[in-house]
Amino acid sequence: MIALAPRNALAWMLIAQLVVLLPQLLRFPWWISAVCFFCGLWRVLIFQQRAAYPGWPIKGFLVLVSLVCLVVQWGSMLSLEPWVGLLLLMFSLKLLEMQRSGDVYQVILLGYFVALTHFLYDQSFSGSSYTFACVTMLTASLVGCQQVRADLRPWLPLRKAISLILQAVPLMLVLFVLFPRLAPLWSIPQQHSMTVTGISDRMTMGSISELTQSSELAFRATFQASLPNSQFLYWRGLVLTEFDGKTWQRPPFQPKNRLSRPGRSQPDWLSERQALSEPIAYQIMMEPSQQQWLFTLPMVMPAVSSKIGLSRDQHLVSFEPIRSRFRFDAVSVLSFRTDTGLADSQQERYLTLPVDGNPLSRRFAARLKASRSSNQAVAQAVLDYFREEQFYYTLRPDRLEGEVVDQFLFGSRRGFCGHFAGSFAFLMRAAGIPARVVVGYQGGEYNPIGNYIEVRQFDAHAWSEIWLQGRGWVRIDPTAAVAPERIEMGLQAAMQEEGSFLENIPVSWLKMRGFAWLTELRFQISAWAHYWNSFVVGYDPVMQINLLSRIWEDIQPQDLAHITIVAFIGIIVLLAIIMLRSTNSRRSSQMSILFNRFAALFAQLGYARAIDEAPLDYCKRLMSQRPELAEAIQDFSSSYMTRCYGNDMSISVDALDRKINGLKMRLLSPML
Amino acid sequence: MDVDIRQNLQNTLDTLNSIVLGKPREIKLALTAVLGGGHLLIEDLPGMGKTTLAQAMSKVLGLSHQRIQFTSDVLPSDVLGVTVFSQIDGEFSFHQGPIFCNLLLADEINRTTPKSQSALLEAMEEGSVTTEGVTRELPDPFFVIATQNPNHQTGTYPLPESQLDRFLLRVQLGYPDSASERILLESGNRRNLIASCDAVLDGEKVKALQHEVSLLRVSEELLDYLQRLAEFTRQSEALRYGLSPRGVMAVLSAAKAWAYIAGRDYVIPEDIQAIFSSATDHRLRDQSGKTMSTHLSIGEWIVTQVDVIN
Numbered sequence: 014m015i016a017l018a019p020r021n022a023l024a025w026m027l028i029a030q031l032v033v034l035l036p037q038l039l040r041f042p043w044w045i046s047a048v049c050f051f052c053g054l055w056r057v058l059i060f061q062q063r064a065a066y067p068g069w070p071i072k073g074f075l076v077l078v079s080l081v082c083l084v085v086q087w088g089s090m091l092s093l094e095p096w097v098g099l100l101l102l103m104f105s106l107k108l109l110e111m112q113r114s115g116d117v118y119q120v121i122l123l124g125y126f127v128a129l130t131h132f133l134y135d136q137s138f139s140g141s142s143y144t145f146a147c148v149t150m151l152t153a154s155l156v157g158c159q160q161v162r163a164d165l166r167p168w169l170p171l172r173k174a175i176s177l178i179l180q181a182v183p184l185m186l187v188l189f190v191l192f193p194r195l196a197p198l199w200s201i202p203q204q205h206s207m208t209v210t211g212i213s214d215r216m217t218m219g220s221i222s223e224l225t226q227s228s229e230l231a232f233r234a235t236f237q238a239s240l241p242n243s244q245f246l247y248w249r250g251l252v253l254t255e256f257d258g259k260t261w262q263r264p265p266f267q268p269k270n271r272l273s274r275p276g277r278s279q280p281d282w283l284s285e286r287q288a289l290s291e292p293i294a295y296q297i298m299m300e301p302s303q304q305q306w307l308f309t310l311p312m313v314m315p316a317v318s319s320k321i322g323l324s325r326d327q328h329l330v331s332f333e334p335i336r337s338r339f340r341f342d343a344v345s346v347l348s349f350r351t352d353t354g355l356a357d358s359q360q361e362r363y364l365t366l367p368v369d370g371n372p373l374s375r376r377f378a379a380r381l382k383a384s385r386s387s388n389q390a391v392a393q394a395v396l397d398y399f400r401e402e403q404f405y406y407t408l409r410p411d412r413l414e415g416e417v418v419d420q421f422l423f424g425s426r427r428g429f430c431g432h433f434a435g436s437f438a439f440l441m442r443a444a445g446i447p448a449r450v451v452v453g454y455q456g457g458e459y460n461p462i463g464n465y466i467e468v469r470q471f472d473a474h475a476w477s478e479i480w481l482q483g484r485g486w487v488r489i490d491p492t493a494a495v496a497p498e499r500i501e502m503g504l505q506a507a508m509q510e511e512g513s514f515l516e517n518i519p520v521s522w523l524k525m526r527g528f529a530w531l532t533e534l535r536f537q538i539s540a541w542a543h544y545w546n547s548f549v550v551g552y553d554p555v556m557q558i559n560l561l562s563r564i565w566e567d568i569q570p571q572d573l574a575h576i577t578i579v580a581f582i583g584i585i586v587l588l589a590i591i592m593l594r595s596t597n598s599r600r601s602s603q604m605s606i607l608f609n610r611f612a613a614l615f616a617q618l619g620y621a622r623a624i625d626e627a628p629l630d631y632c633k634r635l636m637s638q639r640p641e642l643a644e645a646i647q648d649f650s651s652s653y654m655t656r657c658y659g660n661d662m663s664i665s666v667d668a669l670d671r672k673i674n675g676l677k678m679r680l681l682s683p684m685l
Numbered sequence: 686m687d688v689d690i691r692q693n694l695q696n697t698l699d700t701l702n703s704i705v706l707g708k709p710r711e712i713k714l715a716l717t718a719v720l721g722g723g724h725l726l727i728e729d730l731p732g733m734g735k736t737t738l739a740q741a742m743s744k745v746l747g748l749s750h751q752r753i754q755f756t757s758d759v760l761p762s763d764v765l766g767v768t769v770f771s772q773i774d775g776e777f778s779f780h781q782g783p784i785f786c787n788l789l790l791a792d793e794i795n796r797t798t799p800k801s802q803s804a805l806l807e808a809m810e811e812g813s814v815t816t817e818g819v820t821r822e823l824p825d826p827f828f829v830i831a832t833q834n835p836n837h838q839t840g841t842y843p844l845p846e847s848q849l850d851r852f853l854l855r856v857q858l859g860y861p862d863s864a865s866e867r868i869l870l871e872s873g874n875r876r877n878l879i880a881s882c883d884a885v886l887d888g889e890k891v892k893a894l895q896h897e898v899s900l901l902r903v904s905e906e907l908l909d910y911l912q913r914l915a916e917f918t919r920q921s922e923a924l925r926y927g928l929s930p931r932g933v934m935a936v937l938s939a940a941k942a943w944a945y946i947a948g949r950d951y952v953i954p955e956d957i958q959a960i961f962s963s964a965t966d967h968r969l970r971d972q973s974g975k976t977m978s979t980h981l982s983i984g985e986w987i988v989t990q991v992d993v994i995n
Contacts, residue, residue: 399695604906605995624992627954658904659951 022157084367363447378443408497707865723853747884748787
């Protein structure tokens with residue numbers, strides 16, 4: 014290495030290696046970082062000639078230990094992480110045997126692979142930009158290896174690399190737009206690090222509180238027409254019907270409640286839905302949650318996509334867990350009736366409670382039922398109870414044990430949406446009114462720049478639905494009775510006094526709404542990320558064909574290969590021409606262009622200028638060969654010589670131009 | 686441009702042409718070297734009129750001139766001067782050598798040893814002479830007109846490239862045409878004519894002319910062309926090495942002087958082409974024999990290879 018590649022190439026290489034490894038080191042266990050830094054340090058000591066290259070026993074030992082550590086860390090080699098870890102380790106260990114120039118190239122080329130693994134973890138705009146910078150740095154170190162010892166300019170490799178990368182950008186764009194899209198490569202490997210996020214399918218009193226402390230993005234919704242009012246923004250995710258005294262859960266599957274799938278025969282329950290207003294269309298871009306449920310506004314129409322079904326409980330379900338960012342179109346009707354004729358057997362399911370437990374609540378429900386005339390009045394009475402008694406909406410509820418509903422309703426009276434929705438549904442069932450709990454998100458922040466609603470994990474919410482004769486399922490949000498500002502203005506406004514909004518995150522953009530410009534900036538960044546996710550990361554085969562069919566009508570996927578090849582060759586030829594022009598011929602001056610026009614005129618008549626024929630000599634020859642034009646040629650040549658070589662600016666370029674045009678006229682019409 | 690001084694220039698040319706017959710181009714080149722402020726090397730076989738041209742020039746230019754006939758035993762002190770002990774004054778005094786003049790005629794420069802050659806050539810470059818720790822300025826203007834026999838002749842010490850580079854132009858006289866030769870045969874020795882003719886210029890006038898030449902206008906296009914020529918000599922595989930920056934500057938000074946003699950106050954590509962071969966042939970080496978096959982000198986061949994208009 015030292016003998017073959019210049020020393021500042023090594024510097025560039027170590028920097029590039031550090032830059033490439035850094036994001037991965039932050040994601041991986043600490044001991045991998047330790048190995049990388051150990052190897053880097055050793056390599057620097059070799060560079061300073063204070064250490065020698067390790068012998069094969071040491072190298073063998075290091076490799077063996079690394080492999081053992083990998084297996085111990087992840088248990089098996091069957092997931093993605095250990096393999097990426099292996100790549101990182103080998104990339105670092107290779108430093109210790111980098112003796113010949115061939116080894117240097119190996120390390121650098123391995124570096125490109127490591128850079129590629131960034132995309133397995135981060136496909137955001139900033140992450141992609143970083144990877145792009147990594148590739149530039151690696152290219153710079155490749156350039157550095159080619160430097161001549163006599164001409165070591167430290168910044169030259171970077172400049173060269175940037176110009177190389179810039180030349181590659183058009184090719185990259187062509188490949189990106191045109192190259193036939195295969196199945197998504199990144200979602201194939203199972204990743205350990207991907208944990209389930211978002212709403213879970215069971216609600217114990219208090220489980221949503223962890224979500225309310227997370228500012229992670231859940232999804233973005235873009236509406237085609239105007240936005241619905243914020244009180245309609247109930248993003249339904251799951252319906253929980255089974256209560257065991259503590260936890261609400263999903264219903265067990267029943268064949269007659271099967272999903273409505275596109276392209277299959279429609280289940281019976283679908284016909285019991287009634288739309289009472291115009292449908293609104295929107296698109297949801299959902300972040301990976303590793304779960305199957307999707308979030309839509311009620312009442313959602315059956316989806317068109319073959320990957321999505323509509324459940325009996327009126328929410329959309331994906332057939333695969335959402336492992337990567339998922340985009341789907343949905344249509345909802347905000348005013349509706351469902352299940353107006355709910356069968357008795359079904360009603361029974363929504364009335365089921367544990368045999369005993371929470372006696373105070375049951376008694377309270379029975380009392381209300383006896384004193385009120387209608388089911389609706391009973392529901393209203395419970396809401397009034399929530400509103401009038403000392404109930405508090407808080408993100409720091411007391412810990413409840415045992416008879417949780419009783420304790421909450423008649424003891425602590427402090428809780429958040431889950432407590433209110435859960436106990437409300439309990440009271441309803443106890444009073445003989447079919448009721449269920451719905452979990453999802455409520456509200457979201459409108460981004461005026463990207464024109465979408467951004468829903469974060471802290472917007473997670475739970476509410477209830479009760480079934481009323483003649484009206485079907487009706488949404489009742491008991492939280493709205495206790496803390497109406499939670500529904501109208503969001504969690505942050507509701508928690509203003511308590512100060513518990515994102516209290517575990519000391520510094521967050523979202524807490525700084527007081528600064529208008531910060532909010533503006535946050536919207537900008539969010540909108541940009543959304544565009545990136547929609548059009549770059551989300552550029553799938555469908556989008557590709559849609560885009561290209563705007564240019565070529567009825568394009569077929571198999572045409573893509575041909576177009577790609579043609580465009581690719583076209584760009585390479587274009588770049589080659591630009592490069593040849595810039596190196597071989599200097600830019601012609603205005604005067605040269607003028608004289609070449611003049612010479613071209615006579616070249617047509619067979620009096621081409623020899624390349625070594627200077628202007629005056631050439632004009633003299635023309636004058637002797639075309640005596641009838643001698644005067645005009647003389648006129649041009651003397652003006653041209655005075656302007657061009659005598660720097661006489663009183664002769665304008667236009668004047669010379671006119672003289673050439675005059676000659677042209679005379680040559681074209683020999684009669685004159 | 687001063688009409689008097691123009692007239693003087695024309696008279697100079699006329700006088701020289703009347704002495705050296707049938708060589709108007711070579712005489713113009715010789716004068717170009719003087720006006721361009723450089724030294725002139727005249728190279729040809731013995732008896733072609735080298736010395737006649739050199740002597741005629743020194744006479745017509747009206748400059749104080751000296752002549753050194755170089756032989757293999759000429760020592761540097763024979764050129765530069767020597768310090769001798771004067772018995773009358775009782776102290777050492779410097780006796781100036783022949784180099785202390787306006788115009789030095791260095792005949793057959795390649796017949797002397799490298800030691801004496803370099804004594805002269807260093808003085809040519811510096812314009813001063815340093816002996817025994819004392820630097821003495823040479824008169825201004827100072828020119829050397831050197832003659833040399835072709836290197837393949839016996840008894841020659843070829844000048845190294847570094848020293849050839851000091852000459853602005855190299856002129857080859859060649860055989861006279863038959864008409865000129867007839868006149869030569871009829872009228873007898875030209876040396877008598879030199880003795881009888883008058884000086885047209887003098888030191889001040891030469892300096893004034895040189896100043897005028899340096900003021901000539903040079904356009905961007907012309908410099909582009911010159912740089913293309915230089916670039917070609919450096920890129921071409923036919924040449925062993927390219928033109929040095931000093932060589933390029935020499936071409937430009939010579940072209941300016943040539944343009945001045947032609948009566949123009951700006952330089953055109955034809956000027957460069959006219960002097961290019963004389964200014965570069967002695968600075969470049971052909972390594973492929975490409976120019977040989979074209980019967981052109983290296984400089985002439987280069988001119989045919991480079992586009993005048995870009």
